[in-house]
Amino acid sequence: MKTKNSDQDWLKEAPTLTKISKKNPFSVPYAYFESLNDDLKTLATLESLPLKNEEDYPLPLHYFKQLPDKINDRAAIEATWNLSPETAFQVPDNYFDSLKERIKSRIEKEKESVVIKKRIPSWIPYSAAASILFVLGLSLYFNSSGYVFNKQLSSVPDYEIINYLQIHSTVNDNQYLIENITEDGLQQVSIDLSAEDIEQYINSTSL
Amino acid sequence: MQVEDFEILEKFSRESTRQEAFNLLINKYQQKIYWHIRRLVIDHDDTDDLVQDVFIKVWKNLPNFRNDSQLFTWIYRIATNESITFLNKKKKKNNISLDDSGGRTLAESLVDSPYFDGDKAQMKLQKALLTLPDKQRLVFNMKYFEDLKYEEISEILGTSIGALKASFHIAVKKIEQILSHSD
Numbered sequence: 001m002k003t004k005n006s007d008q009d010w011l012k013e014a015p016t017l018t019k020i021s022k023k024n025p026f027s028v029p030y031a032y033f034e035s036l037n038d039d040l041k042t043l044a045t046l047e048s049l050p051l052k053n054e055e056d057y058p059l060p061l062h063y064f065k066q067l068p069d070k071i072n073d074r075a076a077i078e079a080t081w082n083l084s085p086e087t088a089f090q091v092p093d094n095y096f097d098s099l100k101e102r103i104k105s106r107i108e109k110e111k112e113s114v115v116i117k118k119r120i121p122s123w124i125p126y127s128a129a130a131s132i133l134f135v136l137g138l139s140l141y142f143n144s145s146g147y148v149f150n151k152q153l154s155s156v157p158d159y160e161i162i163n164y165l166q167i168h169s170t171v172n173d174n175q176y177l178i179e180n181i182t183e184d185g186l187q188q189v190s191i192d193l194s195a196e197d198i199e200q201y202i203n204s205t206s207l
Numbered sequence: 208m209q210v211e212d213f214e215i216l217e218k219f220s221r222e223s224t225r226q227e228a229f230n231l232l233i234n235k236y237q238q239k240i241y242w243h244i245r246r247l248v249i250d251h252d253d254t255d256d257l258v259q260d261v262f263i264k265v266w267k268n269l270p271n272f273r274n275d276s277q278l279f280t281w282i283y284r285i286a287t288n289e290s291i292t293f294l295n296k297k298k299k300k301n302n303i304s305l306d307d308s309g310g311r312t313l314a315e316s317l318v319d320s321p322y323f324d325g326d327k328a329q330m331k332l333q334k335a336l337l338t339l340p341d342k343q344r345l346v347f348n349m350k351y352f353e354d355l356k357y358e359e360i361s362e363i364l365g366t367s368i369g370a371l372k373a374s375f376h377i378a379v380k381k382i383e384q385i386l387s388h389s390d
Contacts, residue, residue: 010375010376010379013380014379014380014382014383015383016383016386016387017332017379017382017383017386019328020328020329020331020386021325021326021328021329022351023325023329024352025324025325025329025333026242026245026246026322026323026324026325027322027323029251029322032255033237033238036237036241036258037233037237039259040237040258040259040262041226041233043259043262043263043266044226044229044262044263044266047263047266047267048226048266
């Protein structure tokens with residue numbers, strides 16, 4: 001009895017609440033509980049339906065082996081679809097506001113350059129290109145032959161060159177050397193040869 | 208005459224009368240469970256889904272039901288857990304949703320509901336109840352509207368009677384304060 005009384009103590013503390021009707025204020029659609037009854041029975045019946053054997057549903061060969069890959073591929077594709085450029089990348093402020101104008105001005109510029117191009121006779125670019133190719137070809141030819149010659153000469157030992165020059169040189173060669181030897185070449189020669197050697201060479205040579 | 212729980216359980220234990228037992232169970236508990244859930248989740252359609260989920264769980268798990276608790280407290284416990292889980296999910300969905308796709312709040316469901324026939328005072332009371340934490344609202348509903356005993360609520364919720372009493376009194380005080388200060 002004491003418990004019951006204490007259970008009702010709250011009534012004294014909540015006079016406003018107790019004035020409000022305890023009648024259920026909620027309602028349900030018409031004949032809801034009648035249909036709910038049937039729905040629940042149907043659901044229970046469906047739940048109790050025995051599952052058929054797996055053998056009754058033949059699957060393609062290696063179906064379950066390939067299934068994870070298929071799912072992964074599908075997930076990857078869907079992830080790509082879901083990529084939102086708006087969230088992944090950002091553009092400068094007001095980029096799209098000025099984009100249209102910038103594209104239009106670019107198109108105008110392109111049109112102008114096309115007009116200028118049209119004023120130049122069509123044979124000029126071809127002849128200019130042919131001239132450039134000709135000059136490049138010549139320089140390439142001469143440079144490459146000098147390069148090959150120098151490379152071959154560097155592989156010949158010095159003493160063979162000296163022997164060759166002693167046997168085959170002529171008076172005209174001295175004149176050629178005097179005309180073509182450079183300052184650096186002279187210095188190099190003077191480092192390797194003493195004054196006595198040069199003097200002896202001059203006295204002994206018959207040229 | 209209402210069928211006793213032990214009769215339902217007895218019939219359910221036999222394969223031949225299992226379906227009949229379940230029909231009896233539905234007839235006996237569907238309205239109680241419906242209103243228990245409806246007062247918590249407010250919206251009729253959400254309640255309808257949950258009621259079906261609850262009875263399917265009952266159907267599936269009744270073979271494992273042990274007689275160490277009453278059948279009605281066991282069904283109420285399932286209904287309560289389903290409802291609280293639903294409310295938590297709904298809150299989470301509403302919190303993470305940046306637009307309106309997260310769904311309506313309980314208060315919005317209450318105001319928009321075509322199935323609310325109460326007067327202004329009852330609407331005010333329901334709105335005040337929605338300011339309470341879900342578990343406090345649950346205790347209030349079970350005690351105030353469903354007239355369950357603390358012992359029964361204690362068995363259903365697995366909470367001590369003392370804690371339930373405290374929870375109910377706090378809820379009553381809050382509601383009284385809200386109601387007396389409005390208007």
